[in-house]
Amino acid sequence: MLRRITRRTVLSSLAAAGLLTTAAACSPSGGSGSGSGSGGDGTASDAGGSTGGDQGTLTFRLWDQNAVPAYEESFAAFTEASGWNVSIDVVPWADYWTQLPLDIASGDAADVYWLNSANYVQLKDSDALLDINEVIPDGAAQWEPSVVELYTRDGGLWGVPQIWDSIALFYNAALLEEAGVDPSALAFDPAAATDSLRDAARALTLDGAGLHPGEDGFDPDTRAQFGFNSQADRQAIIGPMLAANGAEWQSEDQYTFASPEGIAAFQYMADLINVENVAPSAADTNENGDFTRDLFTQGKLGLFQSGPYNLLAISEGVADSFEWALAAPIAGPAGPKSLVHGVVAAGNAQADESQQQGIAELLTWLGSKEGQLPLAEKGVSFPGHVEAQDAFISFWEGKGVDVSVFVEAAKNAAEADTGARANAGLTAAIPIFQEVFIGRLTAEEGIPQAQEEGNAAMAG
Known part of the structure; x- marks a missing residue:
């Protein structure tokens, strides 16, 4: 006789086991995505960013403190080129997916934020996301094809690939x-x-x-x-x-x-x-x-x-x-x-009109080779831009490890969760x-x- 599991006594272990969501492993820290940016209290923290511009300030949210130094370096160059400042906000993984819909509903979502494959469809269907094909025409050709495919739905692309991993x-x-x-x-x-x-x-x-x-x-x-x-x-x-x-x-x-x-x-x-x-x-x-x-x-x-x-x-x-x-x-x-899983930078379609030009410029920068090189050069993860991937490979070659096998593995992708x-x-x-x-x-x-x-x- 079929024995049915009706109690979920093991659910408390899923976060620790890194299994509860599909893209937890795409966090540079791996596993369940640590709350290292929360300051220990489970809330968002201001992790820095860039200053000195005269166009205003954009907000950027992510869930992993390990990626912050790379983004700080990237945003410093962006501010110099565009005049837009960027404030980085870290919300720990444990709170990220409960806080994000609340902030979207209240109008307090970041201008650009990290998103994973298991959560983007619901946000896309609620008109919360910018279609990247409209923001960066023909931009998809620059990025890891498996990640582009993962975030393509109903004719649109719903985020700029930032980091990705394979097996x-x-x-x-x-x-x-x-x-x-x-x-x-x-x-x-x-x-x-x-x-x-x-x-x-x-x-x-x-x-x-x-x-x-x-x-x-x-x-x-x-x-x-x-x-x-x-x-x-x-x-x-x-x-x-x-x-x-x-x-x-x-x-x-x-x-x-x-x-x-x-x-x-x-x-x-x-x-x-x-x-x-x-x-x-x-x-x-x-x-x-x-x-x-x-x-x-x-x-x-x-x-x-x-x-x-x-x-x-x-x-x-x-x-x-x-x-x-x-x-x-x-x-x-x-x-x-x-x-193959990937993390994208999503554009907030509901942000104030005064921010939309800056959001488009930031998304374009985040999709560029120059914008992603710090992620590769600091060994954070494989960057989404295909021309920046050699820098990540070189980082690990310096440690005696050939990581190009992950690039080859990504060419034979199994189905991810959508x-x-x-x-x-x-x-x-x-x-x-x-x-x-x-x-x-x-x-x-x-x-x-x-x-x-x-x-x-x-x-x-």
């Missing part, structure tokens, strides 16, 4: 060499008895006695080293592996992931945890989305599929402990797939995903339920 495979070079694993040759196939991912993950997993899964006496409760980070992570694991198995995430504004291909992919991901014993327990990863990242930096995880939002944390956490590098995301029957109530859909579906990953529901039981409840939530 690749971080690997511990020493562990892989010892286990004889080639990171460029990894693939999975739920229909096969085994595959190169399962074989590699078993070779990389060790219990306290040095035994591998499948060997006599292997004790999963004493595991000291793990193979792969299979977990209920929508962006790094679920999205890419569903698409790589030929499953569709959604059609228009309706989830369609409960197809045979989708159910098989979900069961495969859960079995890596509960049957193969090559991934950490979902009891740990459901509660803490950074659990596997921390295992990787400690040298206890061989393969970690994730995005550039974890580059700084891994670089700083590993330091000189071991050599690590990047490879393409794990391929499936449909090839390797990467979920729709007026995408966050509501995910809030309903993800706890059920977590039940599948922890093994309390099979994919055949849980995934159709997640689709049904997610679609009901998106329908309002």
